[in-house]
Amino acid sequence: MAKHACQLNFLSRSDGSALYSIGNTVALASVNGPGEVKKSNRHYNRSHLEVCYSPSTGQSMIGERTLESVILHTVEQVILVHLHPRTATNVTIQEMQSDGLALSTSVNATCLALLDAGVQMKSPFAAVTCCLTPSGTIIIEPTEAELKESEALATFVFDGQALNVLSAHQEGCLDSENFYACLRKCQTAAKDVLNFYRRIMEEKYSSDKSYN
């Protein structure tokens, strides 16, 4: 598995932020909320969630909208939105460097930023990406080069308690046997990500400021 690293409270003006990397893919997530909301987005009984993803180069287009919708779908299921009616919670993700793992890095950076901001949640969530090579091997957290050679890739996001699947994103052709094999491997790898979160939080609360 590739190396995970994180620095919390990276942005001084955000309620919570996290600079997070898996291998050579780096994302910066910033969370603000629960705060003021436009009248058009006000819900009488819940907080309005928004996700905005900016790529490192070029304009934000349909591919970025896909990433935003996966992250929004995940975050909807864990944030306790009914505790803050008539407010909005914004998540902004800036892609700093991409080595193929943009989705899982962004999802994990979002989780760490939410933990840093103290937004009330049911549990943390962890994303793991894997790819299937033509020879039938499953590689967890592949690099861009390995992804180019692969037949299919799948990203799963798991919740922190029972490791249930919160969202899944898949590209390429996976038959059901390979799909379940990928799912099981990713589920095992997710435990490492959740342990990483716990370690980061323990360091934060022991008054230590930068993490690796």
Added chain:
Amino acid sequence: RAAKMGTNIGGVEVLRVVLPGDEVLQLNADKADISIGPGLRWQENVICATRSGLLKKTSKNLYYVDTHQKRYIPNAKEFVIGIVIKKTGNNYIIDIGASDKATISELVFENSSKKARKELKPGDLIFGQILVANKNIEPELVCIDVFNNLVGIGSLPDGGIMFTLPLHIARLIVNPKNSLLLMIAQKIKFMLLVGFNGRVWVKAQKQKEMVTIMNCLMMLEVMTLEEAKENIYRLHTSNSKNF
């Protein structure tokens, strides 16, 4: 000063670091007199954490999660510093740094009556207590309680500076016997008002002294209390030289 697991500081015991969803307690019949505070949720006989932070327990069996956060969520009976936005009817609309604006009636100030109402301009600062606040209504502030005793001090005098700190730092310096504040007081005479919404107002005789105090308190964001105490003399002498 860093809270080590299992330590007991002033009757509050630090248990461990929790993440959202961690089970804190199972409720059985013999644990009937437990109270749960911020950051905890009771679901189907299990108490879970909803935020990441330090799980703490007071001597009166109150469990809560102490989170380092910046966003203020209003709670009743807390003292806050607010900025006057505008006046509507008989109320002022105040910004307290939360998702909703707070209201305060012009009659709930000291020496204010229907004949002699309190006049506030937009941009004035007030220090008051939150009367009511929950997720469904706008918070309401008062500067006087039901017995007509002064609560908070109404509008703040001119000449001070206001800045914002993370909430957990503000909670540290609310205690007037805090060792960092006592150290600063040996060098500079100052007046300090701390709001639970993270806003802090300082007034001293000279501008440079107020800036020094502001920088000392902002250092607590990035270092521990001991490290901050070591650095304040350096900050004070460097500020005195520049002006």
